[in-house]
Amino acid sequence: MLEKLSSSLKGTIWKIARAKRIDKRMLDEIVRDIQRALIQADVKISLVKELSSRIRERSLKEKLALNPREHVIKVVYEELINILGRGVEVPLAAQKIMMVGLHGSGKTSSCAKLARYFQKKGLKPAVICADVYRPAASDQLRQLCDKIGVPFYDGANLPDRNVIGIVKAGVKEFEKYDVEIIDTAGRHALEEDMIEEIRDIKESIKPDQRFLILDASIGQQASVQAKAFDDAIGITGIIITKMDGTAKGGGALSAVSETNSGVAFIGTGEKIDDFEKFEPDGFISRLLGMGDIKSLIEMAEExxxxxxxxxxxxxxxxxxxxxxxxxxxxxxxxxxxxxxxxxxxxxxxxxxxxxxxxxxxxxxxxxxxxxxxxxxxxxxxxxxxxxxxxxxxxxxxxxxxxxxxxxxxxxxxxxxxxxxxxxxxxxxxxxxxxxxxxxxxxxxxxxxx
Ligand SMILES: Nc1nc2c(ncn2[C@@H]2O[C@H](COP(=O)(O)OP(=O)(O)O)[C@@H](O)[C@H]2O)c(=O)[nH]1
Ligand SMILES: [Mg+2]
Structure with a gap:
C-alpha cells in the first residue's frame, strides 16, 4: 500500500535522524523531499504547500523539548497525519448508514465489508439495496450478504420499483437490527439526477452516517468528488477502497480535507475481510516505517x-x-x-x-x-x-x-x-x-x- 510514498518518506526520516545538524539548508532539503514524495502520490498541491510551510515554521520556531532531530521528525509525523491521516470515529452503536459514490468506486463491496465489520464487533447488521437501475447490482449484493449471513432487502416484494419506497420499506423491515446499511446507485460521472436521488434518500430516512466511497486509484479526482458529495448530503465519513496496489492513494486520503469528516475505513483487497478501520497514528507510523522512533534516532546518533x-x-x-x-x-x-x-x-x-x-x-x-x-x-x-x-x-x-x-x-x-x-x-x-x-x-x- 503506497509503497513508493512509504519508501521515500522513510528515506527522509532517516536523513533527518542522521543529519549532523538541522539547519535551514537541511530543512529545505527535507521539505523538498517530502514535497516530491507527496506530489508523486497525487496529494493536492495546495495541501503540499501548506504542509511545507507548517513544517518549516514549526521546526524553526517551536520550543524544543526534544533534540532538534527528534523535534523535526515529530513535526513531520504530525503534519503528515494532518493531511494524510484525518480519521473519523464510527460509533459501535445502532445506526443507519447510507453509502454513496460513483460507479465502480467499491460501494457494493464495501456495504458487505462494513456489514462484516459490525458483525465481528457483535452487532446485528442488515443491508438494503437501493440501486434499481441495474438488476445485477441487487444480485451482487445479495450474494455477498448470503456469504456472511447478513439479511438483505431490495424491495422485490413491492409493486413499484421506487427508490424511496424501497429504502423506507427496507428500514422498516430491519427495524430490529442494529446497523442498517443502504447501498445506493452510482453514475459514471457526477450527474444532477444522482445527486437529487441521494438527497431524497437522505431526507426520507435521515441516515446517521453518510459514507462516501472513493476509489484510491483516481488520485486527485478524489477532491472533486468529495466536494460534490459533501455539498449535496454532508459526508460524515469516507471509505477509501483499492488501497492495495495503487501509488495514487494520497489523492483520496487528502481529499478528506474537502469535507468536514475523515477517513473511516480503507479497503485493501477484493475479499470481504480486506477492510480496515482507519487508524491515523498506526497508518502514518507504518508509512514512515517507524515502529519505534526512539530506537531509530538512537541508532542514527550512535x-x-x-x-x-x-x-x-x-x-x-x-x-x-x-x-x-x-x-x-x-x-x-x-x-x-x-x-x-x-x-x-x-x-x-x-x-x-x-x-x-x-x-x-x-x-x-x-x-x-x-x-x-x-x-x-x-x-x-x-x-x-x-x-x-x-x-x-x-x-x-x-x-x-x-x-x-x-x-x-x-x-x-x-x-x-x-x-x-x-x-x-x-x-x-x-x-x-x-x-x-x-x-x-x-x-x-x-x-x-
Ligand atoms: N483490489 C480491490 N478491489 C476492490 C476493492 N473494493 C472493491 N473492489 C473491486 O472493485 C470493483 C467494483 O466494486 P463494486 O463494489 O461493485 O463498486 P460499485 O459500483 O461502487 O458498487 C469490484 O470488482 C470489486 O471487487 C478493494 O479494496 N481492493
Ligand atoms: Mg454497486
Missing part, C-alpha cells in the same frame, strides 16, 4: 560517533573478516529483518528484493557462512582473492559444505563489499542508484559490533 568510523571500510576495504564481525553482531542483535525494516531499503537500486531474498540470505544462510569462515585462514579472511580452486575445496570440506556454497559466500561478500564501497566513498556513491539518500551502512554495521 552511528555518528567518530570512533565508530572504520577507516578501512571508508577506504572501500571490506574484508571477509569484516563480514564475519558483522554476522556476529547480527547474531547478537537479533533478527536482521527488524534492522532492515528500519532502513529505507526499498530505495536501493539492487535487483535483489530486499523484502524477501535479503532476509532469506540473512536469516538462513548466515549461520552457514560463519561456519565456512571458521574454516578459513587469516590470510583468506583478509585477502579473499587468494581463495583458489583447491582452497575452495578445503574450506568446503572443513565446514561440511559444498564448493558451490562457499562460492555463494564469496559472492555475497563481494556484493556487500560493493555496497560498502559505493556508500562510503564519494566517488562511488552515485553508482548504486538510491532514491534520495545514502544509507550509512558501513557505519551502521560497524555499530553492530
Amino acid at each position: 552511528s555518528l560517533k567518530p570512533e565508530d568510523v572504520d577507516v578501512d571500510i571508508l577506504k572501500g576495504k571490506f574484508t571477509l573478516k569484516d563480514l564475519y564481525k558483522q554476522l556476529e553482531a547480527v547474531k547478537k542483535m537479533g533478527p536482521m529483518k527488524k534492522i532492515m525494516q528500519m532502513l529505507p531499503l526499498g530505495g536501493l537500486g539492487f535487483d535483489i528484493d530486499f523484502d524477501d531474498t535479503m532476509y532469506q540470505v540473512t536469516e538462513d544462510k548466515l549461520k552457514k557462512f560463519k561456519v565456512m569462515m571458521d574454516s578459513m585462514t587469516e590470510e583468506e579472511l583478509t585477502e579473499p582473492k587468494v581463495i583458489d580452486g583447491s582452497r575452495l575445496k578445503r574450506i568446503a570440506r572443513g565446514s561440511g559444505t559444498t564448493t558451490a556454497e562457499v562460492n555463494e559466500l564469496i559472492k555475497y561478500h563481494r556484493m556487500m563489499q560493493k555496497m560498502m564501497k559505493s556508500m562510503t566513498s564519494r566517488r562511488g556513491a552515485g553508482k548504486i542508484p538510491m532514491k534520495g539518500m545514502k544509507i550509512p551502512m558501513g557505519k551502521m554495521l560497524k555499530r553492530m559490533k
Whole structure:
C-alpha cells in the first residue's frame, strides 16, 4: 500500500535522524523531499504547500523539548497525519448508514465489508439495496450478504420499483437490527439526477452516517468528488477502497480535507475481510516505517560517533573478516529483518528484493557462512582473492559444505563489499542508484559490533 510514498518518506526520516545538524539548508532539503514524495502520490498541491510551510515554521520556531532531530521528525509525523491521516470515529452503536459514490468506486463491496465489520464487533447488521437501475447490482449484493449471513432487502416484494419506497420499506423491515446499511446507485460521472436521488434518500430516512466511497486509484479526482458529495448530503465519513496496489492513494486520503469528516475505513483487497478501520497514528507510523522512533534516532546518533568510523571500510576495504564481525553482531542483535525494516531499503537500486531474498540470505544462510569462515585462514579472511580452486575445496570440506556454497559466500561478500564501497566513498556513491539518500551502512554495521 503506497509503497513508493512509504519508501521515500522513510528515506527522509532517516536523513533527518542522521543529519549532523538541522539547519535551514537541511530543512529545505527535507521539505523538498517530502514535497516530491507527496506530489508523486497525487496529494493536492495546495495541501503540499501548506504542509511545507507548517513544517518549516514549526521546526524553526517551536520550543524544543526534544533534540532538534527528534523535534523535526515529530513535526513531520504530525503534519503528515494532518493531511494524510484525518480519521473519523464510527460509533459501535445502532445506526443507519447510507453509502454513496460513483460507479465502480467499491460501494457494493464495501456495504458487505462494513456489514462484516459490525458483525465481528457483535452487532446485528442488515443491508438494503437501493440501486434499481441495474438488476445485477441487487444480485451482487445479495450474494455477498448470503456469504456472511447478513439479511438483505431490495424491495422485490413491492409493486413499484421506487427508490424511496424501497429504502423506507427496507428500514422498516430491519427495524430490529442494529446497523442498517443502504447501498445506493452510482453514475459514471457526477450527474444532477444522482445527486437529487441521494438527497431524497437522505431526507426520507435521515441516515446517521453518510459514507462516501472513493476509489484510491483516481488520485486527485478524489477532491472533486468529495466536494460534490459533501455539498449535496454532508459526508460524515469516507471509505477509501483499492488501497492495495495503487501509488495514487494520497489523492483520496487528502481529499478528506474537502469535507468536514475523515477517513473511516480503507479497503485493501477484493475479499470481504480486506477492510480496515482507519487508524491515523498506526497508518502514518507504518508509512514512515517507524515502529519505534526512539530506537531509530538512537541508532542514527550512535552511528555518528567518530570512533565508530572504520577507516578501512571508508577506504572501500571490506574484508571477509569484516563480514564475519558483522554476522556476529547480527547474531547478537537479533533478527536482521527488524534492522532492515528500519532502513529505507526499498530505495536501493539492487535487483535483489530486499523484502524477501535479503532476509532469506540473512536469516538462513548466515549461520552457514560463519561456519565456512571458521574454516578459513587469516590470510583468506583478509585477502579473499587468494581463495583458489583447491582452497575452495578445503574450506568446503572443513565446514561440511559444498564448493558451490562457499562460492555463494564469496559472492555475497563481494556484493556487500560493493555496497560498502559505493556508500562510503564519494566517488562511488552515485553508482548504486538510491532514491534520495545514502544509507550509512558501513557505519551502521560497524555499530553492530
Ligand atoms: N483490489 C480491490 N478491489 C476492490 C476493492 N473494493 C472493491 N473492489 C473491486 O472493485 C470493483 C467494483 O466494486 P463494486 O463494489 O461493485 O463498486 P460499485 O459500483 O461502487 O458498487 C469490484 O470488482 C470489486 O471487487 C478493494 O479494496 N481492493
Ligand atoms: Mg454497486
